[in-house]
Amino acid sequence: MNVVKIATFAGVFALAGSAQDVRISVREVPPEPFPPGSCTHSDSGAGYLHIEGDSKEPYRLSKEQIGEYVLSRLGQGYSVTLYPQASSRIFSITNCESGSAKASVPAR
Numbered sequence: 001m002n003v004v005k006i007a008t009f010a011g012v013f014a015l016a017g018s019a020q021d022v023r024i025s026v027r028e029v030p031p032e033p034f035p036p037g038s039c040t041h042s043d044s045g046a047g048y049l050h051i052e053g054d055s056k057e058p059y060r061l062s063k064e065q066i067g068e069y070v071l072s073r074l075g076q077g078y079s080v081t082l083y084p085q086a087s088s089r090i091f092s093i094t095n096c097e098s099g100s101a102k103a104s105v106p107a108r
Contacts, residue, residue: 039076045094046094048091048092051065066090069092078096079094
């Protein structure tokens, strides 16, 4: 009887785990022009993503918070590059790519 219970639970967990797998594929295509945005050279920068005002765990962001940040910056005319760090923090570089305001962060 215990063997049947164990097999049943194992099957349920296997199905539950596979239902949450999301596969994203990437294919290289020519870039689209950046939409007009409000970014300026002075706003381009690099640094760790963090939640302002959170003194306890400012670098612990949810997937939704990271997605909101990226969508917001893209909408403002930036290109965004994210680098996950071993410390669980995320390093971000943003470059203003919008129209005549095009600028980039100098290499450091």
